[in-house]
Amino acid sequence: MDLPRIFTVRESSHRIHNPFTPGKLAALGRALRLEPGTRVLDLASGSGEMLCTWARDHGVTGTGVDISTVFTEQARARAVELGVADRVSFVHGDAAGHVADEPVDLAACVGATWIGDGLAGTVELLGRSLRPGGLMLVGEPYWRREAPDEETAVACHAGAKADFLPLPELVERFGTLGYDVVEMVLADQDSWDRYRAAQWLNLRRWLDGNPEDELAAEVRAELTTEPVRYTRYQREYLGWGVFALMGR
Ligand code: SAH
Numbered sequence: 001m002d003l004p005r006i007f008t009v010r011e012s013s014h015r016i017h018n019p020f021t022p023g024k025l026a027a028l029g030r031a032l033r034l035e036p037g038t039r040v041l042d043l044a045s046g047s048g049e050m051l052c053t054w055a056r057d058h059g060v061t062g063t064g065v066d067i068s069t070v071f072t073e074q075a076r077a078r079a080v081e082l083g084v085a086d087r088v089s090f091v092h093g094d095a096a097g098h099v100a101d102e103p104v105d106l107a108a109c110v111g112a113t114w115i116g117d118g119l120a121g122t123v124e125l126l127g128r129s130l131r132p133g134g135l136m137l138v139g140e141p142y143w144r145r146e147a148p149d150e151e152t153a154v155a156c157h158a159g160a161k162a163d164f165l166p167l168p169e170l171v172e173r174f175g176t177l178g179y180d181v182v183e184m185v186l187a188d189q190d191s192w193d194r195y196r197a198a199q200w201l202n203l204r205r206w207l208d209g210n211p212e213d214e215l216a217a218e219v220r221a222e223l224t225t226e227p228v229r230y231t232r233y234q235r236e237y238l239g240w241g242v243f244a245l246m247g248r
Contacts, residue, residue: 001094003068006215010222012202015078017046017071018111018139019187019195019240025050026057028185028242032106032135034058039104041065041129043095044112048075048088055084062088062104065095096125103131110139110242123177127247136179136245142170144239155233167239174245183244189235196230 011017016025029050036059042051045064052075054060066072075090095115100107107126109115116122119140126136143166147153153161165173167186174181187195203223210216 001067003071006218006222008068008070009206009215009219010199010202012206013198014195014202015047015049015074016195019192020185020242021191021194022049022053024185024187024191025053028137028183028244029054029058031183031185032244034060034106037061038106039102040106040108041100041104041126043098043107043109043126044115045071045075045090047071048078048090050108050110051075051088051090052078052082052084055079055087056082060087060106062106063100064088064090065093065098066090067092067094098129099125100129104129104134105131106135106137108137108139110137111240113138113140119173120177123174123179123245130247133246135182136247137242138174138245139240139242140164140170142167142239142241143237145237147237152233152237155229156238157234158238164238167241171243174243175248178248179245180248181243182246184241186239186241192235192238192240196234197227200227 038060040051040060040062042064045051045066048064051062051064064075069092072090072092079085079088107130109122109126113119113122116125130136141164143164147161150161158164171181200223203219207216207219
């Protein structure tokens with residue numbers, strides 16, 4: 001059980017595996033007015049940057065669960081580096097169906113709503129770990145501009161146009177799931193570049209160092225096509241944000 005290796009090659013330099021800069025992640029942490037001791041569950045926690053920096057900056061405690069052994073190791077190392085290893089822990093495992101033993105104050109899934117088979121299922125899953133009145137965080141893409149056709153949607157890594165909503169409809173959707181949207185921080189094109197464009201140098205450097213690797217052909221093909229695909233489609237059409245929710 002692990003994340004395919006191509007992800008760790010592509011995102012080898014990333015601490016945040018999403019179109020958020022450190023500044024946006026910090027802005028979200030401040031916006032939530034987190035109290036010291038806030039108990040957090042982070043499903044698909046990646047390299048743990050959210051939990052580790054919020055433990056440092058706001059005194060939160062908590063657990064991250066992620067399927068990637070590489071990212072989980074990086075998260076543990078980051079906790080030590082930031083001096084918060086006594087407050088946060090990282091579990092390697094499948095987050096699908098993961099429910100906290102004790103209800104938490106903040107339950108998050110930032111950029112991995114497939115773990116609950118989509119938005120509704122992920123909100124339901126997080127809700128099972130959340131204390132009444134707690135905060136939920138969901139990171140999710142939306143259509144920044146309407147995709148003119150299915151080809152555009154697929155080029156944005158959507159399965160189909162219908163996989164994502166425009167921003168107002170996404171916000172409305174949280175309401176129909178029974179939640180108030182109480183805060184949000186959105187990616188912008190520059191923060192998307194820090195996520196996507198930063199991958200290209202990772203790919204190139206890895207390729208130069210590993211020309212005989214079994215992944216080399218795949219990495220070469222991706223580096224050849226990806227900058228054009230991203231600038232033509234994803235950068236223009238796809239938005240992304242983290243939405244803070246409270247049950248109605
Ligand atoms: N929330 C993190 C990571 C987002 S990237 C951040 O913002 O940086 C998506 C993450 O989902 C990756 O770390 C990947 O390893 C993880 N993932 C994918 N499928 C998973 C699953 N079934 N269970 C747990 N983690 C999963």
